[in-house]
Amino acid sequence: MTQNLADASRPAAVPAARTAATAGASRGGWWRDAVIYQVYPRSFADGNGDGMGDLPGIRSRLPYLRDLGVDAVWLSPFYASPQADAGYDVADYRAVDPMFGTLLDADGLIRDAHALGLRIIVDLVPNHSSDRHEWFQRALREGPGSPLRERYHFRPGKGEDGELPPNDWESIFGGPAWTRTTDPDGTPGDWYLHLFAPEQPDFNWDNPAVADEFRSILRFWLDMGVDGFRIDVAHGLVKAPGLPDLGGHDQLKLLGNDVMPFFDQDGVHAIYRSWRQILDEYPGDRIGVAEAWTPTVQRTANYVRPDELHQAFNFQYLGTGWDADALREVIDASLDSMRPVQAPTTWVLSNHDVTRHATRFANPPGLGTQIRTPGDRALGLRRARAASLLMLALPGSAYLYQGEELGLPDVTDLPDEVRQDPSFFRQAGQDGYRDGCRVPIPWSGTAAPYGFGPREGGPSWLPQPAEWAGLSVEVQTGDPTSTLELYRSALAVRRAQPALGAGTDVEWLPAPAGVLAFRREAAEGSFVCTVNTTGRPVRIPAPGRLLLASTETAGTAGDVEIPADSTAWWAV
Template sequence: MTQHLADATAGTESAADRSTADRPGWWRDAVIYQVYPRSFADGNGDGMGDLEGVRARLPYLRDLGVDAVWLSPFYASPQADAGYDVSDYRAIDPMFGTLLDADALIRDAHELGLRIIVDLVPNHSSDQHEWFKRALKEGPGSALRDRYHFRPGKGTDGELPPNDWESIFGGPAWTRTTNPDGTPGDWYLHLFAPEQPDFNWEHPAVADEFRSILRFWLDMGTDGFRVDVAHGLVKAEGLPDIGGDGEQLKLLGNDVMPFFDQDGVHEIYRSWRRILDEYPGDRIAVAEAWTPTVERTAHYVRPDELHQAFNFQYLGTHWDAAELREVIDTSLGAMRPVGAPATWVLSNHDVTRHATRFANPAGLGTQLREAGDRALGLRRARAATLLMLALPGSAYLYQGEELGLPDVTDLPDEVRQDPSFWRASGQDGFRDGCRVPLPWTTEGSSYGFGTGGSWLPQPSTWGALSVEAQTGDPDSTLELYRSALAVRREQPALGAGDAVAWLDAPEGVLAFRRAGSFVCTANTTGEAVRIPRPGRPLLASAEPVADGAEDAAEVELPADSTVWWAV
């Protein structure tokens, strides 16, 4: 459909001229690209991605057409959980570079018209954080223990955990300490790995420290924060038992938990919003908040709290027209009363890529062990992306989805680094599959990722999916993304508003009008479906078919496809 795209984008500015830097409320309709630094690009040839590699590839992201880049953690860390165990929030881990590298990256991004969002991890620290190390060394009675959740155990000799909470990574959410004299000591809480002790946000020193951390990175020029486990900071008073049936806890579910989505988190975010508003340029924060309902998610984006919250209910929806329409309506309806934009996402570093998720039967969850039907998954993923980018609000892309990358489901056990893989049942333990380093070139030991190989092995098919292989191919997934983002920029009303106008459509097909003269149709069925022609096709994940003349009254939508129309 390149001829239609050329018509739609004729006369637009160059990518460098399309900066959102001076546009108020830029985040309300922004397309934000997640970079997982260790797997994006390796600048020094050690097999691990780094800030130098990201900086060198910023022009690629500008030309892709995104508005901002979210960087997963690059802080000093023992890397027990890929950097989400932070030992120093004001330092860069040497594997990624230095503070000077971070400064240069932020400056270069701004010159290219890109904003930079950094990950913030406030629910827990590393067990190598200075506070926690001193708390262990000083033993019971240390004032620093109050900054975490230390508790005596139950049982005759305190040999049992303080309550029945389970770690998201599997096993008990408590680990027992050893006192300085060698005797068994208190237990500490960790909702994730034992190397990630949870902060006690009831302690004023914790709140003070994170307000300082916010200012440190805002002063560095960052444009905002993605808040990790934003729903987990406050625990229910008394840390009560759950009394569950012993099943492994899931991040996304309808259960109300005493350690997630407590009302007390909102006062924390009100204090953060006041800091963000002190800085020029619309600095933002987006919540990773796994909540039971979209309505609960909306609480995080009230006018005096955070700006965005990931829509995980949408991410978990099957490729089904009725389900999609329901979650779209529910999401838009929940955000409307608080005046916040919906925030759409299909993939990230914690879940199976949607090109693989949609390749498998519905109902298997967001962590899969099977490759599934690769052709079907890619066809649906391309269609799902066009559907998402046609919705009002902001959209997040995960690195490599623009290449149509699948999860790597056959990684040998010995190379896996996901901590939950080694703990029974925890989060299913297969997150490494979506974290395999990107292919940039058709050949080479790591397909252009770097000169020193890659920290996770890449499949032999990676070269055919590389940026080099797909650039210039009008049928490639990369060019589809570039085209979609170009159309979205040319028609800014696409991301604006808080509603869609649904149109009549056959069963299994979604059709809605946006921006007055734009229509999106998505056929979620496995068969071609005929519909009245909505207008002139702008872009399609698979070409619609017309009988006879191009202006025929009806067209046929291919199976599992999305088409954008100008009417």
């Protein structure tokens, strides 16, 4: 028995009846069980051959995403930006950066996606702007006393001459979270807060003008037809009154483990309640998705209460190692936390900020989500395929990061001179190696840029490894053992099986040590998922008819052998 569907071939396309207006409606909101595919615009498809991915390139590849079987596409930022942090430093929230195209390109992309039955979610960056934003530039020009300064966090420094930062906060990218300005007369001036790069000053959300502006930005893109927003640093908008010192703690080690004076403050929830009112004014279930790094999944649940946002990323799951007990614990905690607020749990294994899971699982446990050694690539891919089937079998919504369906590893040997991650150039912050998961994906051909751009031998903003020629969409299409065909089959089965998708419960079944087994029920029949996280085959009674497996599975006389580091799906 092999990894492919036992009783049906993969559909060539999303059924015509599954349109952007109707997908998921029968289950109380399309977003409750959606599979959402993250596109990192720089690295997905280059339409004009300049080496940088763009909106026309994405638009040309939308049929691929439809045929893959996803429900929605999330686009990382494409707004006008100096690109100090790959577009997360926005200078104009209502304009497309010329490197990515025009507003007409954005409009065409949204329209084409809807025609193909895909929804479009765009990134929104409300915690900070670019230092080139008109508001910030005016605040600098006009100097102390300017009303524009109240829209950011300007503060006088400490010390005799204000030469010390206003408090002891550190930037997530390393170094102080404050930069001193120069007043219009040339003298040293106040300091401004930036939790990330100095080119990303934090907004002051206590100022009504900031809230007014973002309500207007929401409406601008909703009027353009987008189906929702992924909200960057959703936990960071509100700072504790008085901006208190941390008092000598190593804040970078505390991030995600404790409530900080600049993260996960209770005041953020009033903002999202006001945004929910706007989203609900528009037809078609427009949604908000929180990127909220919180200490616990219970605090994450606060962002998806019925009158706030619709989804929040489950980073606790992303950070869990390949271990049956740890996975079961985080799955239970996630479902238990979302059940009281009636929100779907989300599941994600990779994104543009962490090492791809094919590389994380190739390395020893306990190294976290930032790993810079390739490890055992065969082992990593085997576990990644198994982990992907586990994720897609769980109740709720799943997020895929571009290229994971190809089994791409992180590129761990990029030369320093090509790196562009801003944290790479700062000390004592993030390790600065996020470029490894952002290398443009391979589409076709035997030479770089492997179909990423329109001509062989053309440029690519980050170099692609030679071995990626064997991982391209073209090579993997039609190969029943490929990771791409596994994903296509998995998404087809997920759509066809009534017991998969939305829901809040799993029934754990007895299983040997190191093995997970759970059942999901529907009126039309049951579904069972079995996961072997050990390094050896395990024999169990066959739960039912094999639907799909991450690697070849065989059995005799009612028993089945689950290979090491593999997942299987069963119809009961």
